[in-house]
Amino acid sequence: MIKAVIFDYGGTLAESKTPWDIVSEKAVDRLSIDDVDVKAIDFQNAVMDTVEWRRTIHMEGKEVDSHEFFNHALGILGHSTGRDITDELEMYVYESSETEWLADLETLLSSLSENYKLALLSNAWLEAPRQVLRDKGYGRWFDVMVCSYDIGIPKPDPRIFQHTLSLLDVEASEAVMIGDSIKADIKGAINAELKAVWVDNEGTGEWKGCTVRTISELPNLIRSI
């Protein structure tokens, strides 16, 4: 019997975009106060390289936090900075990001929360997914919100699923993972012995297991699992 529903964030509950050109302008202004002299375009390019670097870190089953993320970018430019400054840079990302929510999300979360514990499980190097959910007032529907940087381990590693299950206080067989990434969410969850439902946003039918086109189909589907 299903007792908990665990949601991925990006591509599942919302789409968030970061305008890195704007963030980079703010970041270099802030860094210049501390005599870290970099150009916005160089900072932005270093961030793009850092996004790629993070993918290689994920392949090693590790996650970075915002301090490591920005110091890797600054390291490319021959600089480094303290956590107080990287916390501010993280804030610029959060303030500048644009979030598009799934239609009828509140109705879905409120109805699911009547019958199940709800969790967020996001591969994130920063606090933004939790922060924007709280800002929107959706945080109240979630019993547990996990970001991979909390424990330094990303999906699809089974340990982050186990971490989330223990916070929810349910067994793997009592939980279903909902996500749009076959590798991170679906195969990760199944490998950790959870149930999984793939959100097929593009309608490609790439996954032959349990699938929905939109998450509004979830309540009926979860009842039948």
Ligand SMILES: [Mg+2]
């Ligand atoms: Mg996703």
